[in-house]
Amino acid sequence: MRDWLWRERVGAVALALAAGGLLAYALLWASPYGLRVLTVAGVYALASFGFQIIFGLGGALSLAQGAFFGLGAYVTGILGSRYGFDASVTFPLSLLAPLLVALPVGLAVLRLDSHYFALATLGVAQVLHLLVVNLPDLTGGANGVPGVPPFALFGWSAPRGLPTTALVWGMVAVGGLIGWRVARGRLGRSLALVRDDPMAAACLGLDVGRLRLTAFVLSALYAGAAGALAVHTQRVVSPEVLEFPVMVTILTIAVVGGRGRMVGALLGALLLIHLPEWFRGLERSYLIVYGAALLLVILLAPMGLTGLWARLFPPPGRPLPDPVEPPARPARNGERLRAEGVTKDFGGVRALDGVSLRLEAGVIVGLIGPNGSGKTTLINALSGLERVDSGRLWIDGRTMTNARPDRIARAGLARSFQAAILPDDATALEAVAAARLPLDRRVEWAEAHARWALERLGVGALADRLCHGLPAALRRRVELARALARRPSVLLLDEPAAGLTDAEKAELAALLRALAADGMALLVVEHDMEFLLPLADRVLCLDRGRRLYDGAPDGVRRDAGVIAAYLGGVGA
Numbered sequence: 001m002r003d004w005l006w007r008e009r010v011g012a013v014a015l016a017l018a019a020g021g022l023l024a025y026a027l028l029w030a031s032p033y034g035l036r037v038l039t040v041a042g043v044y045a046l047a048s049f050g051f052q053i054i055f056g057l058g059g060a061l062s063l064a065q066g067a068f069f070g071l072g073a074y075v076t077g078i079l080g081s082r083y084g085f086d087a088s089v090t091f092p093l094s095l096l097a098p099l100l101v102a103l104p105v106g107l108a109v110l111r112l113d114s115h116y117f118a119l120a121t122l123g124v125a126q127v128l129h130l131l132v133v134n135l136p137d138l139t140g141g142a143n144g145v146p147g148v149p150p151f152a153l154f155g156w157s158a159p160r161g162l163p164t165t166a167l168v169w170g171m172v173a174v175g176g177l178i179g180w181r182v183a184r185g186r187l188g189r190s191l192a193l194v195r196d197d198p199m200a201a202a203c204l205g206l207d208v209g210r211l212r213l214t215a216f217v218l219s220a221l222y223a224g225a226a227g228a229l230a231v232h233t234q235r236v237v238s239p240e241v242l243e244f245p246v247m248v249t250i251l252t253i254a255v256v257g258g259r260g261r262m263v264g265a266l267l268g269a270l271l272l273i274h275l276p277e278w279f280r281g282l283e284r285s286y287l288i289v290y291g292a293a294l295l296l297v298i299l300l301a302p303m304g305l306t307g308l309w310a311r312l313f314p315p316p317g318r319p320l321p322d323p324v325e326p327p328a329r330p331a332r333n334g335e336r337l338r339a340e341g342v343t344k345d346f347g348g349v350r351a352l353d354g355v356s357l358r359l360e361a362g363v364i365v366g367l368i369g370p371n372g373s374g375k376t377t378l379i380n381a382l383s384g385l386e387r388v389d390s391g392r393l394w395i396d397g398r399t400m401t402n403a404r405p406d407r408i409a410r411a412g413l414a415r416s417f418q419a420a421i422l423p424d425d426a427t428a429l430e431a432v433a434a435a436r437l438p439l440d441r442r443v444e445w446a447e448a449h450a451r452w453a454l455e456r457l458g459v460g461a462l463a464d465r466l467c468h469g470l471p472a473a474l475r476r477r478v479e480l481a482r483a484l485a486r487r488p489s490v491l492l493l494d495e496p497a498a499g500l501t502d503a504e505k506a507e508l509a510a511l512l513r514a515l516a517a518d519g520m521a522l523l524v525v526e527h528d529m530e531f532l533l534p535l536a537d538r539v540l541c542l543d544r545g546r547r548l549y550d551g552a553p554d555g556v557r558r559d560a561g562v563i564a565a566y567l568g569g570v571g572a
């Protein structure tokens with residue numbers, strides 16, 4: 001514990017020293033030109049904080065960050081220069097304008113795949129650029145708007161030099177702190193989960209669309225603020241602020257600094273904006289040296305400067321929270337899930353053909369059938385990952401037919417996948433805590449509940465181990481702990497015993513029985529009859545998407561239809 005505190009403090013001390021050094025440079029050594037460059041670095045750091053939220057944490061390559069920057073700059077430029085408004089009007093409006101563009105654009109394009117999303121956001125930048133060039137009465141066209149006043153608020157105005165630098169870096173400090181809290185808090189953690197695997201995130205109850213939209217809007221606010229400050233610094237705004245180099249600079253800052261980290265944005269901005277100045281003396285060869293220096297940084301630190309720092313000085317393992325049992329859903333007997341007449345076609349293939357199913361509290365239902373009989377499709381349909389063509393679904397009496405996976409998850413359903421999906425660079429505790437983010441208001445509570453789930457599955461000792469490199473059996477346990485942490489009323493498991501030793505299977509069976517005894521309704525897809533038949537209370541067998549058998553486990557081996565379609569094949 002003491003070691004952890006000490007090492008945590010080392011990071012804070014390093015940051016304080018760097019801030020002190022920067023302050024000393026600004027106050028004592030920097031020339032007026034040096035202060036200008038420092039101010040521009042601050043402006044880019046602010047825009048990059050926002051980019052870290054949408055790109056670094058959310059994993060969405062938005063190429064609109066430069067456009068939002070330019071929009072903020074134009075709003076301040078036009079209102080300040082033409083109408084004489086001070087920052088009390090121009091600054092909020094420079095945030096509002098990107099927000100008003102980001103909302104509809106985000107709603108329209110955030111569901112696209114990454115490269116289409118990147119192209120769509122690039123389109124936003126192109127449209128804005130065309131608009132400013134072709135609306136000369138408003139924007140000054142290709143010449144832009146000159147004579148933008150300095151940042152002024154309630155009669156005080158920031159003259160060039162130190163006051164402007166201090167103002168910008170004050171905003172950088174506030175913006176960085178907010179961004180840091182976002183990254184460490186529920187939003188940042190949820191976004192990282194969405195970035196790593198949107199499907200798994202949705203099945204844990206996270207509203208992927210809303211999270212991405214929030215990140216996009218936040219990124220636009222940061223860019224708008226940075227654009228407003230940029231135009232006060234340069235005192236002129238022209239279409240250049242909407243051109244691609246601004247976007248490329250922001251992207252390079254994030255990549256060089258380290259994706260998703262606010263300190264990375266800060267370091268990246270300071271480095272990227274100062275590098276050309278340091279190499280300017282080289283005259284014509286400056287671009288070559290600048291490019292080579294960048295390449296070197298990327299080669300030596302592919303995870304960015306902050307990634308390199310973390311590799312050289314690995315962050316201390318945090319003390320684990322004490323386990324706390326999460327509140328259970330109200331106990332209910334009887335039916336928890338009902339599906340009726342579920343039909344699903346994939347092109348010409350009928351994967352499910354009018355399947356009906358009931359899952360009850362305390363009852364384990366085994367789902368069997370030959371390969372391609374529709375078992376996974378049924379689990380996907382029940383958990384909202386596949387839309388059904390016809391049929392109906394209820395969970396705890398509430399209709400959930402074709403509801404989104406996150407809604408179904410919040411209604412009380414949890415599931416596992418054939419191959420456990422866990423984020424590689426998260427610890428087991430973080431991976432499980434992610435499942436509690438939609439339920440717990442604070443990350444600390446989510447972690448305490450996650451610790452309980454890990455202990456319950458007998459893998460408490462793995463809490464601070466990275467998911468990457470965990471053996472398959474342990475990954476399954478952690479995934480199950482993640483499902484359990486949400487205290488679901490219905491649990492769907494897709495081949496949970498695959499790859500386990502006999503001893504591990506016996507442990508798993510005991511655990512599943514204990515969960516059923518707690519009142520959970522379970523559906524277990526398995527090919528391993530030795531494991532499933534003694535475990536299940538009822539067995540449903542599918543064949544070519546149709547129900548072939550639904551009854552007691554001991555009747556399965558005697559059923560002629562099941563033997564012909566399936567058991568003959570698996571040699572049971």
Ligand SMILES: Nc1ncnc2c1ncn2[C@@H]1O[C@H](COP(=O)(O)OP(=O)(O)OP(=O)(O)O)[C@@H](O)[C@H]1O
Nearest residue numbers: 346349350351369370371372373374375376377378
């Ligand atoms: N996304 C898809 N697109 C097209 N066809 C699909 C898709 N998903 C499943 N199918 C088809 O639907 C049928 C049912 O597949 P499903 O994966 O549900 O079977 P399964 O019983 O889970 O098989 P297995 O035991 O091999 O996992 C198969 O014919 C499969 O090829």
